[in-house]
Amino acid sequence: MTTTATPANTAAVPAGASRTKVLQRQGAAVALALVVAVSWLVFPRFGSLDNLRDLALQGAFLAVIALGMTFVIITGGIDLSVGSVYALGGVLAAWGSQHGFLVALLLPLVVCGLIGLVNGLLIARTNMAPFIVTLASLLFARGLLLVITDEGATTYQIPPDSAFVELGRGTVFGFGYPIFVAAVLCLLGGVVLNRTSFGQNVFATGGAEQSAVLMGVPIARTKVLVYTTSGTLAGLAGALTAAYLQSGVTVIGVGLELDAIAVVVIGGTLLTGGMGTVLGTVIGVGLIKVIQNVINQIGTLDSNYQSVVSGVFLLIVVVLQRILRR
Amino acid sequence: MTLKATRTAARTRWLQDNGVYVAVGVLLLFNALFTANFLTLGNVTTQLVQAAPVLIVALGMALVIGTEGVDLSVGAVMALAAAIIPLYLGAGPLVAITMALVAGVLAGVFNGFLVARVGIQPIVATLALLVGGRGLALVIADGQLVQLHDPAFLALGTGDVLGVPISVLVAGVLAVAVAALTNRTTFGRQLVAIGGNRKAATLAGLPVTRVLIGVYAICGVLAAVAGVLATSRLSASDPADMGLLMELSAITAVVVGGTPLTGGRVRVLGTVFGVVLMQLVRATLIKHDLPDSIAQMIQAAIIIAAVYVARERR
Numbered sequence: 001m002t003t004t005a006t007p008a009n010t011a012a013v014p015a016g017a018s019r020t021k022v023l024q025r026q027g028a029a030v031a032l033a034l035v036v037a038v039s040w041l042v043f044p045r046f047g048s049l050d051n052l053r054d055l056a057l058q059g060a061f062l063a064v065i066a067l068g069m070t071f072v073i074i075t076g077g078i079d080l081s082v083g084s085v086y087a088l089g090g091v092l093a094a095w096g097s098q099h100g101f102l103v104a105l106l107l108p109l110v111v112c113g114l115i116g117l118v119n120g121l122l123i124a125r126t127n128m129a130p131f132i133v134t135l136a137s138l139l140f141a142r143g144l145l146l147v148i149t150d151e152g153a154t155t156y157q158i159p160p161d162s163a164f165v166e167l168g169r170g171t172v173f174g175f176g177y178p179i180f181v182a183a184v185l186c187l188l189g190g191v192v193l194n195r196t197s198f199g200q201n202v203f204a205t206g207g208a209e210q211s212a213v214l215m216g217v218p219i220a221r222t223k224v225l226v227y228t229t230s231g232t233l234a235g236l237a238g239a240l241t242a243a244y245l246q247s248g249v250t251v252i253g254v255g256l257e258l259d260a261i262a263v264v265v266i267g268g269t270l271l272t273g274g275m276g277t278v279l280g281t282v283i284g285v286g287l288i289k290v291i292q293n294v295i296n297q298i299g300t301l302d303s304n305y306q307s308v309v310s311g312v313f314l315l316i317v318v319v320l321q322r323i324l325r326r
Numbered sequence: 327m328t329l330k331a332t333r334t335a336a337r338t339r340w341l342q343d344n345g346v347y348v349a350v351g352v353l354l355l356f357n358a359l360f361t362a363n364f365l366t367l368g369n370v371t372t373q374l375v376q377a378a379p380v381l382i383v384a385l386g387m388a389l390v391i392g393t394e395g396v397d398l399s400v401g402a403v404m405a406l407a408a409a410i411i412p413l414y415l416g417a418g419p420l421v422a423i424t425m426a427l428v429a430g431v432l433a434g435v436f437n438g439f440l441v442a443r444v445g446i447q448p449i450v451a452t453l454a455l456l457v458g459g460r461g462l463a464l465v466i467a468d469g470q471l472v473q474l475h476d477p478a479f480l481a482l483g484t485g486d487v488l489g490v491p492i493s494v495l496v497a498g499v500l501a502v503a504v505a506a507l508t509n510r511t512t513f514g515r516q517l518v519a520i521g522g523n524r525k526a527a528t529l530a531g532l533p534v535t536r537v538l539i540g541v542y543a544i545c546g547v548l549a550a551v552a553g554v555l556a557t558s559r560l561s562a563s564d565p566a567d568m569g570l571l572m573e574l575s576a577i578t579a580v581v582v583g584g585t586p587l588t589g590g591r592v593r594v595l596g597t598v599f600g601v602v603l604m605q606l607v608r609a610t611l612i613k614h615d616l617p618d619s620i621a622q623m624i625q626a627a628i629i630i631a632a633v634y635v636a637r638e639r640r
Contacts, residue, residue, distance in 0.1 A: 078449070122630065129587045131396070132633050135574060140626035146619030254571075258398075258453060271447045304464035311458020318450050319440075 027320060028267055028283045035290050043297045051293070053174050057244075059289040060182035062259060063282060064237040066267075067182075067189045068230030069260045070281045074193075075226050076206035076273025077130035081119060082234040083256035084141035085112045087249075089238025091145050094156035094248025097164045104164040104243075108235040115141055116231020120224035134227075138257070149250050156248045168243025178240045185233070190278040202226060206273025262310070263288050266317045287313070342636050346583050346599045349628075353606045361613050369609075371491060375559070377605040378497040379404075379552035380575050381598060384583075385504045386545030387576040388597040392508075393521040393541050394589025395441060395448035400549040400576055402459030403433045404569030407553030409463035411479070412472040412563045419479040427550045433459065434546020438539030456573065463565035472563040483559030493555045500548065505594040507544075514592075517541050521589030578625075579604055582632040603628075 039046040065082050072079045089108035097104035115137055122133045146152055158165050170177045193199040201222040204212040212219055242248045261271075267284030269276025291313060295306045341348075357364040383400050390397045407426035414422040433455060440451035474480060485492050508514040516537045520527045528534050549569070557563055583600025584593045607628060611621040 126634060126637060128630075128633050128637050131587060132577075132581055132629060135578065136626040136629040136633075138574070138626075139622045139629070143619045143622030143626065146617070146622065151617050151619060258456065261449075262453060262457065265450050265453075271450055304461050304469055307461030308458050308465060309461075311454050311456075311461060314450075314457060315440075315454040318446050318454070319444055322444055322446055 027324065028280055028287065028317070031317070032283050032287050032290070035287065035294070039290060039294050039297075043294065045297060046294065049174065053171075053176070055289055055293050056179045057176045058293075059285045060176070060178040061237045061241050062256075062263065062289070063182040063285045064178075064185060064240070065234050065256065066260045066263045066281045066285055067186055067278060068226075068233035069257075069264050070189070070267070070269055070276055070278055071193070071202055071226040072130075072230050073261070073264050073269050073271060074202050074206045074273055074276040075223055076209070077123065077223065077226070078134065078261065078271070079116075079119065079227060079230045080131065080134040080257045081115065081137040081141055082230060082260055083253040083258075084138045084145070085115055085231055085234040085253075086238040086241070086256055087251075087253035088112060088115075088141045088145045088148075089235030090242035090245075090252065091148055091156065091238075091248035091250060092235070093164070093239035093242040094158050095148060097156075097158040097162055097242075101163045101167075104158070104162075105167070105239060108239040109232050112141075112235025112238070113228055113232035116228040116234075117224065119231065120227030123227060124220040124223040130227075145250060149248075152250045155250060158242065158246045158248075160246055164243050165246055166243075168240055168245070176244070178244065181236075181240065186278055186282055193278055198222070198225070203274055206275075208274070259288070262314050266314060268321065338635075343584065345632065345635050346596055346603055349632075350599050350603050350606060353603070353610060357606070357610055357613075361610065364609075364613065367489075371489075371494075373605055373609055374494045375491050377601050378491075378493040379556045380572070380579060380605070381497045381601040382500055382548050382552040382555070383569075383572055384576040384579040384597050384601050385500055385594065386548035387573075388580045388583070388585050388592050388594060389504065389508070389517060389541050390448070390545045391521075391577070391580050391585050391587060392589055392592035393517050393538060394524070394587075395521075395538075395542075396452065396577065396587070397437060397542065397545045397549075398449065398452040398573045399433065399437060399455035399459055400545065400552075401569035401572035402456050402463065403430055403546055403549040404553030404556065404572060405460045405463040405565040406430075406433065406466075407550040408557045408563045408568040409467040409565040411554065411557050412474060413466070415474065415476050415479060419476055419482075422479065423554055426554050427547055430547040430550025430553075431543050432546070433550075434543035435539055437546065438542030441542065442535040442538035460565065463568075467563060467565045469566070471566070474557070474561050474563060479558055480561050481558075482555060483557075483561065493559065496551065496555065500551070501594060501598050504544075508592045508594055513537065513540065518590060518592060521591070523590070575604070578629055581636075582629060584632075584636055586636065 045051055065086060069079055069082065089112045092108040092111055093104045096107040119134055119137050122128055123130050149155070167177055172180065193202065201217050204215065204217045205219050205222045209219060238253070241252070263284035264276070264281050265271060266287060267277065267280030267282070269280060288310060291309055292306055295309060363369060383404070387397060387400065406429050410426045410429050411422045414425045437452050437455060440446045441448050482492055487495055508518070516527070516532050519532060520534055520537055524534065553568060556568060579600035580597050581587060581600070582603060583596030583598070585591060585596060604625065607625060608621060611624065
């Protein structure tokens with residue numbers, strides 16, 4: 001999209017830490033530190049170990065999805081299908097759990113990965129807009145979910161004593177396994193993005209596609225890979241959620257794509273592509289979840305304010321980013 | 327280019343421009359032949375009434391997309407309009423409707439300001455209002471669904487003029503107005519020019535900021551109109567559900583109607599037919615007892631097919 005931004009310039013130095021880039025990243029981090037500090041002082045329950053564990057677990061599912069979205073957005077694309085794919089992944093995992101741990105884990109990864117692959121192929125090979133392709137697969141994945149669940153009437157339960165439930169509910173020092181899964185994946189994602197040639201290709205694809213083509217960057221393959229990754233990760237997040245909830249809830253994930261996009265943007269990744277960090281996304285997830293947590297702590301405050309505050313917050317961040325970039 | 331290649335190109339070009347009309351024609355023919363009681367006055371009226379709010383929103387969306395933007399906040403603006411109606415209904419329906427429309431304009435100006443002046447990407451700028459707008463609507467309404475009883479206001483949703491439901495009439499008039507605005511006014515030419523190449527439009531001295539804010543304001547007020555009509559038809563203010571996922575329906579209709587997401591072109595008649603096509607598909611599937619699951623997957627396929635046909639060649 002044509003804005004006054006000049007992505008070509010910023011893309012030229014993907015690895016180099018320009019001053020504005022540092023400012024942006026630290027901006028989100030500073031905000032997170034401030035919000036956490038204030039919450040800690042004002043709300044005695046905020047700092048309790050129980051609440052922090054809860055907070056980290058809530059953030060873990062979103063972080064896994066947002067990680068895939070970060071890659072997609074850095075290539076200059078967008079993936080609207082993740083909310084539906086997330087729900088589908090959960091249902092597939094719950095359905096598969098009757099056939100054992102491996103099926104419960106692999107089925108959602110494979111099917112959701114395939115949906116991502118089709119997204120990627122359509123976007124890379126036919127020059128259709130990512131927005132509209134993934135909008136279609138948002139509908140498709142929801143439809144597929146309804147087919148499997150008898151139009152949403154059936155909710156598959158996961159046997160409480162199965163190993164798969166352990167994946168969602170097991171803990172180390174009280175911290176749930178999904179937190180570690182998300183942490184390992186984000187670490188891995190950061191390394192891939194900054195230390196591998198694939199990561200360089202992701203930046204190049206989003207920075208200046210034409211120049212990337214001329215430089216011999218495999219644009220099509222990079223795009224197919226990022227959308228496949230995004231689909232797979234959304235499916236994994238769904239599977240983890242199902243394991244945690246011990247069932248494949250059919251109605252979750254509506255609008256989740258927008259949450260994921262919001263945290264990626266708050267984390268300083270540009271929607272124009274060519275620039276972004278995994279750390280920023282993790283900080284973005286932290287910010288949104290801490291704010292939601294705090295609003296829940298204020299018992300008297302209407303829960304409807306939660307989305308108002310999230311909206312205002314998103315706005316402040318993007319306006320600040322814009323001003324910092326000038 | 328060989329003759330054969332020229333012919334193929336011409337055929338593709340024709341399909342790009344007219345595919346949506348052909349699709350609507352084929353579906354109408356199919357239903358006329360195979361669906362009982364489809365082309366009855368009662369059913370056609372029902373279908374049109376259902377499609378009217380989507381069309382009104384899609385008209386505004388077409389203008390925004392023509393500027394190479396997108397407005398994700400339309401559903402939230404409908405919810406805001408719905409929440410405002412009961413607050414002022416005591417002072418009369420005209421006051422209530424005016425206040426709802428003013429809120430729509432303000433929401434649109436807000437979006438437009440963020441996009442045009444601050445320079446934030448349309449997706450993010452309008453995402454903020456999508457997230458916050460519905461929350462604000464729920465705060466205003468205290469999270470409650472409010473039954474409405476004002477007969478004059480409810481007449482908007484139930485009344486008709488010479489057999490044509492008022493909401494359909496409003497949608498029709500607005501479609502003509504938006505078509506005239508796009509094709510016959512300086513504003514229309516400017517918005518298409520901005521969508522085609524914003525930098526060039528700026529260099530050519532077009533009032534880019536003013537036009538963009540105007541376009542988003544129009545989109546906002548149209549979403550509010552749709553919210554008012556839908557609220558009246560529901561005879562209740564329901565900010566929790568009003569306009570939910572409307573942004574996706576509207577964008578789909580606009581794109582299926584042949585307006586490219588890359589901007590620089592607005593097809594108003596195509597948008598009307600895009601809305602009609604999506605409504606026809608849904609109605610056809612329901613009448614033939616196909617479950618919702620299949621309906622959603624077929625809609626996905628139609629979107630892909632429409633965009634595939636209309637895509638820009640490399």
